[in-house]
Amino acid sequence: MHRARVVKLILWLFTGLALAVAAGRFLYGLGATTNLSDATPWGLWIGFDVLSGVALAAGGFIVTAIVYIFRLNEFRAVVRPAVLTAFLGYLAVVAGLVFDLGLPWNMWHLIIYWNPRSPLFEVGWCVMLYLTVLALEFFPVPAEEFSALARIRRALLKIRLPLVITGIGLSTLHQSSLGSLFLLMPYHLHPLWYSPLLPVNFFISAVGLGLMMVMFESHTTAWLYHRKPETALLARFGAGARWVLLGYLTIRLADLAWRGRLPLLWTPEWQTAMFWFEIALMVIVPVLLLSIPAVRFSRTGQWITAGLAVWGVVVNRINVGGFMQTGRGYYLPSWTELAISCGVVSMAVLVFMFMVERFRIWEKRPADPATAADELPEADRARLRWLGPPRAAAEAYSLVFILAAAVGFALLAPQPAESRGISPTPVRHARGGEELRIDGNLDGFGVTFRHSSHQEVAGGKDSCVSCHHMNLPRDRNTACSECHRDMYLPSDAFRHDWHASARGANLSCVDCHRKGALRSRETARHCNDCHKDLIPEGSPIEVKGYRAVGYVQAMHQLCIGCHANLGEEMTRCGACHQGLEDFIDLPEVSARRLERSGKRVVLPPY
Amino acid sequence: MSFAILTDTTKCIGCRECVIACKKENNLPPDFPRRWNLEDGLSARNWTSVIDRPDGKYVRKQCRHCLEPACVSACPVGALEKTKTGAVIYARRKCIGCRYCMMSCPFGIPRYDWDQPVPYIRKCIFCYSRISTGRQPACTEACPTQATIFGERAHLLEVARQRLRESPGKYLDKVWGETEVGGTSVLYISDIDLSFLTRGQELTDEPVPERTKLAMNAVPFAFLGVVSAMAAVNWVIQRRMKLEREPEPRPPQEADHA
Numbered sequence: 001m002h003r004a005r006v007v008k009l010i011l012w013l014f015t016g017l018a019l020a021v022a023a024g025r026f027l028y029g030l031g032a033t034t035n036l037s038d039a040t041p042w043g044l045w046i047g048f049d050v051l052s053g054v055a056l057a058a059g060g061f062i063v064t065a066i067v068y069i070f071r072l073n074e075f076r077a078v079v080r081p082a083v084l085t086a087f088l089g090y091l092a093v094v095a096g097l098v099f100d101l102g103l104p105w106n107m108w109h110l111i112i113y114w115n116p117r118s119p120l121f122e123v124g125w126c127v128m129l130y131l132t133v134l135a136l137e138f139f140p141v142p143a144e145e146f147s148a149l150a151r152i153r154r155a156l157l158k159i160r161l162p163l164v165i166t167g168i169g170l171s172t173l174h175q176s177s178l179g180s181l182f183l184l185m186p187y188h189l190h191p192l193w194y195s196p197l198l199p200v201n202f203f204i205s206a207v208g209l210g211l212m213m214v215m216f217e218s219h220t221t222a223w224l225y226h227r228k229p230e231t232a233l234l235a236r237f238g239a240g241a242r243w244v245l246l247g248y249l250t251i252r253l254a255d256l257a258w259r260g261r262l263p264l265l266w267t268p269e270w271q272t273a274m275f276w277f278e279i280a281l282m283v284i285v286p287v288l289l290l291s292i293p294a295v296r297f298s299r300t301g302q303w304i305t306a307g308l309a310v311w312g313v314v315v316n317r318i319n320v321g322g323f324m325q326t327g328r329g330y331y332l333p334s335w336t337e338l339a340i341s342c343g344v345v346s347m348a349v350l351v352f353m354f355m356v357e358r359f360r361i362w363e364k365r366p367a368d369p370a371t372a373a374d375e376l377p378e379a380d381r382a383r384l385r386w387l388g389p390p391r392a393a394a395e396a397y398s399l400v401f402i403l404a405a406a407v408g409f410a411l412l413a414p415q416p417a418e419s420r421g422i423s424p425t426p427v428r429h430a431r432g433g434e435e436l437r438i439d440g441n442l443d444g445f446g447v448t449f450r451h452s453s454h455q456e457v458a459g460g461k462d463s464c465v466s467c468h469h470m471n472l473p474r475d476r477n478t479a480c481s482e483c484h485r486d487m488y489l490p491s492d493a494f495r496h497d498w499h500a501s502a503r504g505a506n507l508s509c510v511d512c513h514r515k516g517a518l519r520s521r522e523t524a525r526h527c528n529d530c531h532k533d534l535i536p537e538g539s540p541i542e543v544k545g546y547r548a549v550g551y552v553q554a555m556h557q558l559c560i561g562c563h564a565n566l567g568e569e570m571t572r573c574g575a576c577h578q579g580l581e582d583f584i585d586l587p588e589v590s591a592r593r594l595e596r597s598g599k600r601v602v603l604p605p606y
Numbered sequence: 607m608s609f610a611i612l613t614d615t616t617k618c619i620g621c622r623e624c625v626i627a628c629k630k631e632n633n634l635p636p637d638f639p640r641r642w643n644l645e646d647g648l649s650a651r652n653w654t655s656v657i658d659r660p661d662g663k664y665v666r667k668q669c670r671h672c673l674e675p676a677c678v679s680a681c682p683v684g685a686l687e688k689t690k691t692g693a694v695i696y697a698r699r700k701c702i703g704c705r706y707c708m709m710s711c712p713f714g715i716p717r718y719d720w721d722q723p724v725p726y727i728r729k730c731i732f733c734y735s736r737i738s739t740g741r742q743p744a745c746t747e748a749c750p751t752q753a754t755i756f757g758e759r760a761h762l763l764e765v766a767r768q769r770l771r772e773s774p775g776k777y778l779d780k781v782w783g784e785t786e787v788g789g790t791s792v793l794y795i796s797d798i799d800l801s802f803l804t805r806g807q808e809l810t811d812e813p814v815p816e817r818t819k820l821a822m823n824a825v826p827f828a829f830l831g832v833v834s835a836m837a838a839v840n841w842v843i844q845r846r847m848k849l850e851r852e853p854e855p856r857p858p859q860e861a862d863h864a
């Protein structure tokens with residue numbers, strides 16, 4: 001039994017880690033704990049937990065069909081484990097959905113809000129109903145142990161045939177409808193995968209894989225519990241699965257040929273490589289292996305073949321579910337997504353192990369190490385006490401679980417603060433391409449910032465550091481005002497600093513402002529008192545005051561602040577430059593000015 | 607009455623007044639650059655954006671309000687609805703957060719509150735409360751150059767065709783959104799190729815929901831077919847097994863009587 005214990009220890013470790021991540025996911029949202037994005041809204045949890053989970057649980061309906069419908073009684077030995085696997089598989093699917101759905105507490109809305117046109121609606125209903133059917137199909141097994149439940153058990157056994165038939169019907173529907181889900185994505189799913197036959201493909205692969213999963217599960221538990229696997233029986237499954245998988249391959253290739261997509265099979269793209277990888281893992285290698293009798297009838301051969309095919313289908317579902325959504329951008333699951341997926345599977349396996357140890361899933365329940373040491377092979381008895389008696393083992397599991405959860409929390413702790421806020425901009429390409437919209441005070445408005453021209457002015461490629469990386473934590477870019485020092489001045493047409501400074505106009509306050517009065521724009525002399533040539537002689541303009549919109553106001557309102565609000569008024573300088581009341585034709589004015597004084601307007605040096 | 611928006615990209619000056627009006631109208635909080643944002647400027651907090659194209663061209667992006675929306679047919683709980691006004695609206699109280707609408711939208715419009723523990727789908731809702739009370743959407747109202755205008759769809763199609771007729775050569779000879787995926791309520795005329803809005807993909811005229819129709823219609827028949835086939839097989843096999851166990855007494859042959 002030491003194998004089972006080591007495996008359980010590892011499973012509890014994954015479960016503990018998943019617990020921490022689950023807490024983080026519900027506290028901080030999906031963005032902080034996954035690599036999902038607006039580009040790839042579906043990822044590992046849909047591809048693996050949901051799509052693969054449902055496909056791999058197909059063993060349940062296939063084996064029940066074989067035994068109860070086709071009445072091949074020799075397969076009875078694998079019914080109970082297959083139904084249990086299916087039941088737990090679907091529970092795991094629902095658990096996976098709890099993490100993936102944004103509002104899992106609304107899951108029951110499927111029952112009251114209907115949209116029968118939606119494939120997902122149909123899948124949801126089928127999964128709900130089939131889960132119920134599986135529960136009813138499986139319930140008699142644990143009920144054997146409790147005499148109080150005998151009546152319910154007998155009643156359930158009586159309706160077993162209708163249950164099995166309903167289960168097959170429901171499985172057929174949702175196994176295929178999971179493929180129909182992707183029919184709505186003709187412009188996203190890669191053409192090697194998108195096909196009107198997706199529902200058929202999904203169904204056939206689920207049938208093949210259901211058989212392989214029963215095989216895989218039987219051998220894995222045989223290894224775990226030193227049990228004798230049903231190798232001869234499973235060899236017949238293998239022979240059947242071979243034809244199903246070949247049929248699947250034929251349909252997929254024929255479909256590609258029919259739609260004229262065969263050339264895609266040789267285009268040097270990574271998607272093509274993934275297609276071949278998936279097909280090889282799922283069909284070609286298992287079919288070849290199963291065609292060799294020595295492999296088909298050998299324990300290891302079956303185990304490896306089934307394992308390959310199972311992974312093949314997982315790859316296929318993940319490809320369809322997220323990876324092959326072309327043009328959506330690059331997606332790789334984060335460690336947190338992997339942790340949840342592993343945790344959900346681990347939980348399911350732990351429940352499976354509990355069930356087989358506690359109830360009669362196989363003809364013979366696996367030996368309890370505490371009481372039935374004699375039944376174990378010699379080599380294992382020596383290592384029996386690896387984790388001590390059951391109580392010590394439980395303590396070890398708890399310890400591992402808590403430690404893993406602690407590690408999970410520790411790993412997660414620094415992450416949300418970063419993920420919830422601003423992504424680190426220095427390593428990011430400027431959003432919106434060449435032009436950034438900067439909204440320093442976060443009021444929803446912003447200025448357009450031309451990155452490359454700023455880079456040029458700042459000194460080319462190596463000048464990044466003059467704006468980035470020179471500041472305090474959480475302040476990732478240099479503020480605009482670091483360079484645009486005048487941006488908070490009332491106007492860039494009038495530089496107060498310059499007029500007052502010794503290096504500039506070197507004026508004292510009273511040179512401009514009325515003595516004794518409050519020093520403001522109103523109490524200052526007009527520009528044209530000194531700048532006699534501001535307005536050429538003969539100009540119709542009368543300057544009464546002078547004030548222009550400040551830099552910040554002008555830039556933060558973008559073009560529109562003036563163009564929309566002022567409209568026709570824009571053509572009047574006085575609309576902004578209060579005091580320049582009348583209409584002037586600027587080109588004409590400056591031409592006249594050049595002609596008369598031979599001087600262009602020269603702004604004072606900054 | 608089915609309303610629409612017509613955007614003439616040749617008139618757009620890239621002022622983003624529509625963006626600001628949209629944010630004000632819908633009380634959208636300021637946006638940050640986030641890991642999960644796309645380059646097109648749309649996000650859970652920006653329901654419309656103006657995309658800068660080369661040579662100083664600007665293209666406004668927003669929900670296209672398809673006539674036969676993929677998102678509406680995708681939503682398992684019917685949280686998305688195409689209203690008579692033309693708007694595709696969203697009932698957050700129904701949403702379960704499956705994000706199937708995001709996956710199915712051919713234009714990649716719906717966005718998600720990735721940073722929220724209680725996240726919702728976010729997209730342009732055509733200022734539904736305004737247009738259903740006879741007003742026009744905030745964005746078209748704000749546009750200073752009439753680059754994006756509001757009206758009845760049939761009328762705007764007429765306007766678009768008229769502009770194409772009146773200034774041949776100025777525009778590409780196409781009204782974007784007239785027929786693709788069954789037509790959309792947001793139309794464009796443009797002097798530049800707008801296929802970048804669908805990442806270069808040519809959309810066919812087949813409405814996206816049509817693609818699942820066959821499969822969805824087959825559902826009840828598939829269920830009944832499988833169930834009755836299983837029942838029939840079971841009955842036949844059961845009977846055969848029974849017969850094997852206790853062979854039926856042979857009917858007396860006529861020869862015996864003779």
